Amino acid sequence: MQPHCSSCRCLGETTSISASSPLNLDGRGIPEAIRLLDARIDVLVAELCDLRRQRNAHIPVNRMPPEILQNIFLLYRNDFSTAALDWTAVSHVCLRWREVALSNSSLWDSPDLRFPEWAEEMIKRARGTPLHVQYSRPPPTMNTSD
Amino acid sequence: MVVLITSDDERIVVEDDIAKRSGLIRDLLAAPWDPKDGDREYMGIELPIVSSDVLKKILEYCEHHKEEPFDDTYESEDMFADIDEWDLNFITADPHMAFEIVLAANYLEIPPLVSLGSKAVANMMRGKDAEEICDMFNIEKDFEP
Numbered sequence: 556m557q558p559h560c561s562s563c564r565c566l567g568e569t570t571s572i573s574a575s576s577p578l579n580l581d582g583r584g585i586p587e588a589i590r591l592l593d594a595r596i597d598v599l600v601a602e603l604c605d606l607r608r609q610r611n612a613h614i615p616v617n618r619m620p621p622e623i624l625q626n627i628f629l630l631y632r633n634d635f636s637t638a639a640l641d642w643t644a645v646s647h648v649c650l651r652w653r654e655v656a657l658s659n660s661s662l663w664d665s666p667d668l669r670f671p672e673w674a675e676e677m678i679k680r681a682r683g684t685p686l687h688v689q690y691s692r693p694p695p696t697m698n699t700s701d
Numbered sequence: 702m703v704v705l706i707t708s709d710d711e712r713i714v715v716e717d718d719i720a721k722r723s724g725l726i727r728d729l730l731a732a733p734w735d736p737k738d739g740d741r742e743y744m745g746i747e748l749p750i751v752s753s754d755v756l757k758k759i760l761e762y763c764e765h766h767k768e769e770p771f772d773d774t775y776e777s778e779d780m781f782a783d784i785d786e787w788d789l790n791f792i793t794a795d796p797h798m799a800f801e802i803v804l805a806a807n808y809l810e811i812p813p814l815v816s817l818g819s820k821a822v823a824n825m826m827r828g829k830d831a832e833e834i835c836d837m838f839n840i841e842k843d844f845e846p
Binding site for chain 2: 604607608610611614616617618619620623627630631634641645649650653
């Protein structure tokens with residue numbers, strides 16, 4: 556049994572192989588070959604993400620300090636009056652934006668109870684911040700049976 | 702008068718009242734000065750992370766608002782609820798410059814200008830999803846949520 560890397564599925568031997576050199580999979584079964592290739596893909600994807608993070612750090616908007624980005628996110632969120640969860644797009648832009656968004660508990664203080672799973676997650680992210688909850692009473696229905 | 706020295710070594714002479722719109726410069730001017738260190742006006746104030754073109758834009762804003770009371774509030778609730786037309790034209794004229802203005806205004810401690818710039822950036826993002834925001838700001842997706 557070959558040892559696994561603790562942080563991903565890769566085998567130690569695969570991490571030093573460059574992207575351009577094909578793996579020598581002679582004599583290995585199909586499941587083992589796929590596992591080795593998956594491991595190599597994981598390593599390359601992680602490296603790619605790291606390079607993109609370094610690149611993103613130079614983008615003007617990402618030179619903003621976190622407190623300013625947080626304020627921008629609040630303004631963006633407050634602009635969404637109807638599409639309740641669309642503003643969470645700010646947490647899907649890049650890792651820095653996600654970290655800034657998740658570190659700001661007040662950004663998550665208005666859970667939309669129409670989406671219970673999301674509401675639960677937002678309450679967790681609000682980390683005890685006082686919540687703002689809106690309730691709209693449904694319009695009365697006409698009783699036509701009389 | 703105050704002499705401000707920019708990151709590209711330009712010396713810009715500014716009236717005190719305009720320069721003091723910046724909390725940083727206000728504090729520096731209020732600090733004790735030893736004449737043995739030279740003539741204060743001649744020595745100037747170095748602003749190593751502010752370029753001359755950005756500083757000139759910021760001074761234009763400070764000149765326009767020099768009669769107003771100081772405002773130390775950074776936070777704002779609504780995107781364009783309380784922005785006058787001059788400010789709106791000033792900050793939206795050049796989107797790239799808006800980023801630079803926010804960064805420099807934050808360094809110079811000019812809260813209303815930081816707030817104005819933040820609103821401009823938020824407005825650029827208005828109604829856009831994550832992918833569109835990435836495209837607009839030239840950000841590469843670097844993680845899987």
